[in-house]
Amino acid sequence: MLVACSSSAEKTVETIPATTATVVLICDPPELLDCAGADLTNANLTNANLSGANLFKANLTNADLTRANLARANLTGANLTGANLTDAQLYDAILYDANLTDANLTDANLTTADLTGANLTGANLTGANLNYTNLNYANLTRAKLTSTFQEQFPYTSDDGVDMDGANLTGADLTGANLPYINLPGANLSGANLSGAILYGADLYYANLTGANLTGTNLGGAILEGANLSYADLTGANLTGASLVRATLTGVTMPDGTMPDKMEP
Numbered sequence: 001m002l003v004a005c006s007s008s009a010e011k012t013v014e015t016i017p018a019t020t021a022t023v024v025l026i027c028d029p030p031e032l033l034d035c036a037g038a039d040l041t042n043a044n045l046t047n048a049n050l051s052g053a054n055l056f057k058a059n060l061t062n063a064d065l066t067r068a069n070l071a072r073a074n075l076t077g078a079n080l081t082g083a084n085l086t087d088a089q090l091y092d093a094i095l096y097d098a099n100l101t102d103a104n105l106t107d108a109n110l111t112t113a114d115l116t117g118a119n120l121t122g123a124n125l126t127g128a129n130l131n132y133t134n135l136n137y138a139n140l141t142r143a144k145l146t147s148t149f150q151e152q153f154p155y156t157s158d159d160g161v162d163m164d165g166a167n168l169t170g171a172d173l174t175g176a177n178l179p180y181i182n183l184p185g186a187n188l189s190g191a192n193l194s195g196a197i198l199y200g201a202d203l204y205y206a207n208l209t210g211a212n213l214t215g216t217n218l219g220g221a222i223l224e225g226a227n228l229s230y231a232d233l234t235g236a237n238l239t240g241a242s243l244v245r246a247t248l249t250g251v252t253m254p255d256g257t258m259p260d261k262m263e264p
Helices: none
Strands: 002-004 014-016
Touching: none
Parallel strands: none
Antiparallel strands: 002 014
16 A cells, blocks of 8 residues: 555645555655555656655565655655665754665765664765765665765864664765764775864774774874774874774884884
C-alpha cells in the first residue's frame, strides 16, 4: 500500500492501492504527507516538495529525488540505496540509520541533518553542504566527499561537522573545506584528504593508517593518540597541532622525512 494524504489539509489521510501507475500525492502543506513504509522504488520525485513528510522506513531504492525538497522530512531507517539526491534540500532532515549506499548527494544541502548511524558506503557527496551535519557513527566507506564544505564558517569544534566514530575507510575528502570537524575515534585508514582544510579538527585517537594527507591543513588539529602509521603528510600544515602519543611508524612528515628511519 502507498500511503498519502489528501491535497486538503482539512481532509483525512487516504490510503491508495499501489500499482505500477500509482502517483504520489503531494500535500499542501506537504508535512501532512504520510508515506511511512511505502514502496517508492524507482519513483520519479524530481523537484517534489516533500518537506516535513513522513518517510519512515520507506523504500526509495533508485528513486530520483533530484532537487527535491526534503527539509525536516523523517527518513529514519529509509532505504535510499542508489537514490539520486543531487541538489536536494535535506535541511534538518532525519536520516537516522538510513541506507544511502551508492546514493548521489552531489551538491545536496545537509545543513543540520541527522545521519547518525547512516550507511553511506560508496555514496557521492561531492560539493555537499555539511553545515552542522551530524554523521556520528555513520559508515562512509569509500564515500566521495570531495569539495564538501560548511556554509557557515566554524570557529570552534562546537560548530564543526560531527563524525565521531565514523567509518571513512578509503573515503575521498580531497579539497574538503571542513575546519573544526569532529572525528574522534574515526577510521580514516587509506582515506585521501589531500588538500583538505581541516584546521582545528578533532582527530583524537583516530585511525589514519596509510592516509593521504599531502598538503592538508591540520593547523591546530588534535591528533593525540592518532594512528598515523604510513600516512603521507608531505606539505601538510601541522602548525600548533598536538601529536602527543600519536603513532608515527613509517609516516612521511611535511618536510618529506621519515622519523623512524632517521639516524638516532
